[in-house]
Structure formats: structure tokens, C-alpha cells
Amino acid sequence: MTVKVITVGEDILGANEEKARANRERLDKHGILTINIMSSPGAGKTSLILSTINRLKQKVRMAVIEGDVASSMDAEKVNEQGVAVVQINTAGGCHLDANMVENALNNLPLEDTDLLLIENVGNLICPAEFALGEHRRAMLLSLPEGDDKPYKYPAMFADADVVLLNKIDLLPHLDFNIDTFQKAVTGLNPEVRIFPVSCQTGEGLEAWFSWLEAWLKDKEGR
Amino acid sequence: MTVKVITVGEDILGANEEKARANRERLDKHGILTINIMSSPGAGKTSLILSTINRLKQKVRMAVIEGDVASSMDAEKVNEQGVAVVQINTAGGCHLDANMVENALNNLPLEDTDLLLIENVGNLICPAEFALGEHRRAMLLSLPEGDDKPYKYPAMFADADVVLLNKIDLLPHLDFNIDTFQKAVTGLNPEVRIFPVSCQTGEGLEAWFSWLEAWLKDKEGR
Numbered sequence: 001m002t003v004k005v006i007t008v009g010e011d012i013l014g015a016n017e018e019k020a021r022a023n024r025e026r027l028d029k030h031g032i033l034t035i036n037i038m039s040s041p042g043a044g045k046t047s048l049i050l051s052t053i054n055r056l057k058q059k060v061r062m063a064v065i066e067g068d069v070a071s072s073m074d075a076e077k078v079n080e081q082g083v084a085v086v087q088i089n090t091a092g093g094c095h096l097d098a099n100m101v102e103n104a105l106n107n108l109p110l111e112d113t114d115l116l117l118i119e120n121v122g123n124l125i126c127p128a129e130f131a132l133g134e135h136r137r138a139m140l141l142s143l144p145e146g147d148d149k150p151y152k153y154p155a156m157f158a159d160a161d162v163v164l165l166n167k168i169d170l171l172p173h174l175d176f177n178i179d180t181f182q183k184a185v186t187g188l189n190p191e192v193r194i195f196p197v198s199c200q201t202g203e204g205l206e207a208w209f210s211w212l213e214a215w216l217k218d219k220e221g222r
Numbered sequence: 223m224t225v226k227v228i229t230v231g232e233d234i235l236g237a238n239e240e241k242a243r244a245n246r247e248r249l250d251k252h253g254i255l256t257i258n259i260m261s262s263p264g265a266g267k268t269s270l271i272l273s274t275i276n277r278l279k280q281k282v283r284m285a286v287i288e289g290d291v292a293s294s295m296d297a298e299k300v301n302e303q304g305v306a307v308v309q310i311n312t313a314g315g316c317h318l319d320a321n322m323v324e325n326a327l328n329n330l331p332l333e334d335t336d337l338l339l340i341e342n343v344g345n346l347i348c349p350a351e352f353a354l355g356e357h358r359r360a361m362l363l364s365l366p367e368g369d370d371k372p373y374k375y376p377a378m379f380a381d382a383d384v385v386l387l388n389k390i391d392l393l394p395h396l397d398f399n400i401d402t403f404q405k406a407v408t409g410l411n412p413e414v415r416i417f418p419v420s421c422q423t424g425e426g427l428e429a430w431f432s433w434l435e436a437w438l439k440d441k442e443g444r
Contacts, residue, residue, distance in 0.1 A: 152292060
């Protein structure tokens with residue numbers, strides 16, 4: 001039984017990798033830079049996406065893929081901002097996969113998009129294993145989750161290009177050591193960029209926007 | 223490919239159900255009441271377990287199974303309280319299963335245990351699908367995760383016997399509507415007990431302890 005499960009698991013991951021490469025080629029063909037945004041439930045993925053749209057939509061043509069187990073609440077919020085959005089409901093599934101993203105790409109205006117933000121399902125474990133075709137991986141950890149989380153959920157921290165430490169406005173009310181957290185993250189992932197932010201107050205978000213804009217400029221220069 | 227995955231998934235769940243029934247029989251034989259405690263990362267499962275040990279260990283013989291993707295930090299904290307504990311590291315796995323719990327039971331003093339608390343892996347999705355042999359399911363949602371979570375992660379809320387709404391000490395600093403949350407939960411699960419608590423300040427925990435004690439007493443009366 002165990003061997004059977006592992007084998008099929010590898011098949012799934014292998015097939016997903018192949019589909020993710022196809023998505024990546026398609027995105028590259030259209031010159032669309034894509035970020036896979038991951039976190040626990042309620043860490044602030046949607047708030048980050050809404051802040052990013054609000055700040056950059058005059059400069060950058062954006063689209064969003066919203067992943068959720070159920071509901072379309074997040075897609076409705078993005079839609080209100082006048083940005084192209086597709087909601088994927090996984091119906092119990094614990095992560096997005098490359099196949100779901102391919103279906104979403106079929107329903108987005110790829111010719112009119114420079115930056116695609118993908119909000120993965122709220123889960124600090126499973127999404128890390130499934131490439132979607134993205135160019136960069138951003139993850140959020142929110143302060144109330146605790147500074148020990150890199151030790152407990154190492155895979156996602158190890159693979160992220162950017163870690164946003166969100167809800168820093170709550171720091172006075174919590175027992176969270178930012179130094180401890182940063183050391184734990186860079187121990188797993190020395191190259192990672194860490195941005196302490198509050199999507200609620202806007203604190204720290206300029207560093208994230210600047211990172212995004214520099215990356216987009218770098219693409220134009222290629 | 224898709225059909226194959228679904229079939230094997232059903233095999234896994236079927237085999238798990240069978241093993242969970244065996245665990246349950248074993249626990250019943252020893253008169254051990256067992257709670258499967260589930261939540262997102264950092265919602266307060268370990269804090270709840272430590273508070274419960276601290277309050278009840280003079281009255282009730284307890285044991286704990288700690289589930290984590292990696293690390294043994296939580297088991298060490300429980301061990302310091304002088305309570306029998308086994309750490310399960312899933313090595314990337316996103317939930318405990320009945321097989322892992324069987325292995326843990328082999329390493330616990332079952333003859334000297336009345337109440338077994340199982341801390342599942344921090345994940346609001348996958349643990350809901352895997353029975354472990356438990357008698358009751360308790361889940362935590364922490365206030366910073368947001369009052370919309372029952373709509374987004376319905377399965378776990380629908381199957382819980384008890385929902386602990388933790389970190390209510392942060393209410394003044396957050397945009398969280400407790401009424402909205404309670405209505406959403408009872409809409410999915412009319413029979414559920416909801417306890418607003420703060421494991422940090424102790425507020426509200428007496429209702430949880432009373433519920434536990436009444437349940438344990440009910441067992442003695444049978």
C-alpha cells in the first residue's frame with residue numbers, strides 16, 4: 001500500500017512539473033511575469049494583492065488567479081478593483097496545481113497582462129510541492145502565527161524568493177521576535193528577501209512594491 | 223491519470239478508516255477518551271494543550287500525541303509538564319493518519335491514561351479527511367485569521383464537535399465580527415459548541431475545561 005501511494009504521488013508530481021513547464025512557456029511567450037503567493041489561511045494574501053493592485057494598476061497591466069477550497073469572496077474583491085480575475089475552487093483540494101492554472105490562463109486576457117498574481121489555497125504545506133509555472137514564489141507569514149514557524153514548516157520557507165512578514169502592526173500585542181524569525185528563515189534560505197509589512201496600515205509595503213517594479217523593469221530590459 | 227488518482231485516494235481513505243476503527247477499539251478497551259485537535263499553523267493548539275494539562279493534570283491522567291511536519295519543539299514543551307508525549311514528524315506530510323497514531327499508541331502508557339490529546343499538523347484542510355480513531359474533534363480558529371474562514375474552509379468546521387475561537391484578547395486590534403463568525407459556523411454545523419477563548423490570558427477557558435470534565439464524567443457513568 002505504502003509503495004503504491006508513493007509511486008502515484010511521484011506520477012502526479014511529474015505530470016504537474018510537465019504542465020507547469022508548459023504554463024511557464026506560455027507566460028514567457030506573452031511576456032507575463034507571474035508570482036505564486038502562498039501562506040496559511042488568513043495571513044493576508046488577498047490584502048497584499050489588493051494593496052498591490054491599488055498601488056501599481058496605473059503603471060502595470062495586472063491579472064489575478066484566486067485559489068480557494070470554496071467561495072468566490074476574494075475574486076469579487078479583486079473584480080471590484082477592475083482587474084481581470086479568475087476564481088478556482090478546488091472543492092476540497094489543498095493546493096492549486098498546474099492544470100488548474102492552465103484552465104485559468106484560458107480565461108484571462110493574456111495579451112493585455114504584464115503581471116499575474118496567483119493566490120494559492122491557504123495552506124503552509126501542500127502548495128510548496130506543486131509548481132504552477134510561476135517565475136517567483138512569495139509567501140506571507142503573519143505575526144500571530146508565531147516566530148517558530150520556519151522550523152515547523154521548512155519546505156515553503158526554503159523555496160520562497162520573497163517572504164512578507166505581515167501584520168507587524170500587531171507587534172506590541174504579541175510575543176514575536178523578528179530577529180529570531182529572520183535568522184530561522186535565512187538559515188533555510190540564505191538568498192531570500194524578507195519584507196516586514198502591514199497590509200492593514202501600509203507600513204513596509206513600499207519595499208515590496210519597489211522589488212516588484214525593479215523586477216518588472218529588469219524584464220523590459222531583457 | 224485523474225481517474226487513477228481518485229481511485230487510489232479512495233483506497234487510502236478506506237484503509238485509513240479501517241485502521242482508525244482499530245485505534246478506536248483499542249482506545250475504548252483502555253477507557254481512553256481521545257480528542258483530535260486541528261487548526262491552521264499558529265492558531266494555538268499547543269497553547270491550548272499546555273493550558274489543559276496545567277488545569278486538569280491533578281484530576282485526569284493525560285497523554286499527548288504531537289504531530290508536526292518537522293521539529294519536536296511542541297513535544298518538548300509538553301514533556302516539561304511531566305505528561306507522556308510522543309512526537310510524530312510527518313516529514314512533509316500535511317496531516318496525521320491512523321497508521322501514525324497506531325505507532326504512537328504503541329509508545330504511550332495506555333493503562334495509565336484517561337484522556338489523550340492529539341495535536342494534528344497545522345493545516346485547515348487535509349486533517350479533516352483523515353480519521354485517527356478519536357472520539358471528538360476540536361478545532362481552533364484564531365481571531366487574526368478572519369471571520370470569513372468558515373466559508374473558505376467549510377469541511378473542518380462542518381465536522382468539528384467543538385470550535386475554540388482563540389486569541390480573543392486581540393479583538394480590540396482586529397476587524398473580526400464574532401457574531402458573523404458564529405452564524406457562519408452554526409450554518410455549517412448546528413450542533414457544534416463554540417468557545418471564545420484566549421490561551422494567552424486564560425479568558426473563556428473555564429468553559430472548555432468544564433465541557434471536558436463533563437464529558438469525562440459521562441464516560442465514568444457509563
